[in-house]
Amino acid sequence: xxxxxxxxxxxxxxxxxxxxxxxxxxxxxxxxxxxxxxxxxxxxxxxxxxxxxxxxxxxxxxxxxxxxxxxxxxxxxxxxx
Amino acid sequence: xxxxxxxxxxxxxxxxxxxxxxxxxxxxxxxxxxxxxxxxxxxxxxxxxxxxxxxxxxxxxxxxxxxxxxxxxxxxxxxxxxxxxxxxxxxxxxxxxxxxxxxxxxxxxxxxxxxxxxxxxxxxxxxxxxxxxxxxxxxxxxxxxxxxxxxxxxxxxxxxxxxxxxxxxxxxxxxxxxxxxxxxxxxxxxxxxxxxxxxxxxxxxxxxxxxxxxxxxxxxxxxxxxxxxxxx
Numbered sequence: 001x002x003x004x005x006x007x008x009x010x011x012x013x014x015x016x017x018x019x020x021x022x023x024x025x026x027x028x029x030x031x032x033x034x035x036x037x038x039x040x041x042x043x044x045x046x047x048x049x050x051x052x053x054x055x056x057x058x059x060x061x062x063x064x065x066x067x068x069x070x071x072x073x074x075x076x077x078x079x080x081x
Numbered sequence: 082x083x084x085x086x087x088x089x090x091x092x093x094x095x096x097x098x099x100x101x102x103x104x105x106x107x108x109x110x111x112x113x114x115x116x117x118x119x120x121x122x123x124x125x126x127x128x129x130x131x132x133x134x135x136x137x138x139x140x141x142x143x144x145x146x147x148x149x150x151x152x153x154x155x156x157x158x159x160x161x162x163x164x165x166x167x168x169x170x171x172x173x174x175x176x177x178x179x180x181x182x183x184x185x186x187x188x189x190x191x192x193x194x195x196x197x198x199x200x201x202x203x204x205x206x207x208x209x210x211x212x213x214x215x216x217x218x219x220x221x222x223x224x225x226x227x228x229x230x231x232x233x234x235x236x237x238x239x240x241x242x243x244x245x246x247x248x249x250x251x252x253x254x255x256x257x258x259x260x261x262x263x264x265x266x267x268x269x270x271x272x273x274x275x276x277x278x279x280x281x282x283x284x285x286x287x288x289x290x291x292x293x294x295x296x297x298x299x300x301x302x303x304x305x306x307x308x309x310x311x312x313x
Contacts, residue, residue, distance in 0.1 A: 009184075013229060014263065016185050066146075069139055069175065071182040072229060 128169030141171030187263025
């Protein structure tokens with residue numbers, strides 16, 4: 001089983017890295033971009049004996065307590081069997 | 082009075098802090114390894130600058146899980162004094178001992194230069210020997226010093242007089258052009274509700290000798306020494 005965790009800056013929190021990336025790709029000629037926000041992505045291998053519910057609960061707690069900082073970031077958890 | 086300087090893997094301003102406490106404050110000081118949990122003999126702790134755990138995940142995020150941090154929380158709850166400098170400030174925010182967070186500088190650069198900060202309140206153990214409005218010239222050296230918090234937290238910090246230092250120009254004017262990293266409300270340092278925990282991005286421990294370009298940082302340590310002498 002595998003968990004995927006996506007961590008992104010909350011709406012309204014300035015993302016200077018995303019802005020710099022946007023600026024660079026626009027310089028390369030990519031057009032029609034209205035915004036780029038940079039986030040983090042984690043792949044977590046899990047014991048296949050876990051139930052999907054238990055895995056979701058455990059990884060969500062990990063995402064809340066460690067992988068993200070709730071002051072500035074939101075997270076999303078996906079479990080793949 | 083006895084000081085402790087906490088050392089994480091990757092701390093690199095621990096010796097500067099130790100030097101300042103022993104030489105300029107003239108008090109006994111120990112290095113405390115991040116696995117230690119016995120802090121009862123100390124009166125004040127310094128969480129120094131550096132790159133604890135290589136700044137992996139987020140600056141200060143992993144240091145928060147070191148065994149010593151539970152003891153630091155209890156130490157702070159008991160009303161004793163904690164000063165977090167640079168990475169130490171980031172760690173205190175990650176640990177929830179101070180509100181808000183420090184994100185990447187507005188212009189993405191690692192900034193290493195002397196800047197000016199204005200002392201906003203005398204009502205902390207680290208600033209009580211200075212008048213509000215005093216301008217200090219201190220070095221900064223960080224890539225993640227951009228202080229952010231939500232509107233409610235900012236209002237609370239303002240209302241409770243908990244903004245301790247603001248970036249300013251040489252004359253003490255708090256302006257956007259004097260804000261090196263984009264910090265909200267030009268915040269360079271704040272204190273806890275109990276006022277005994279202070280975190281700041283500038284490095285006062287690197288500004289205690291004229292040879293280093295400024296000795297303004299001494300007033301912060303002089304304040305702490307005065308506080309401890311009054312308590313003792």
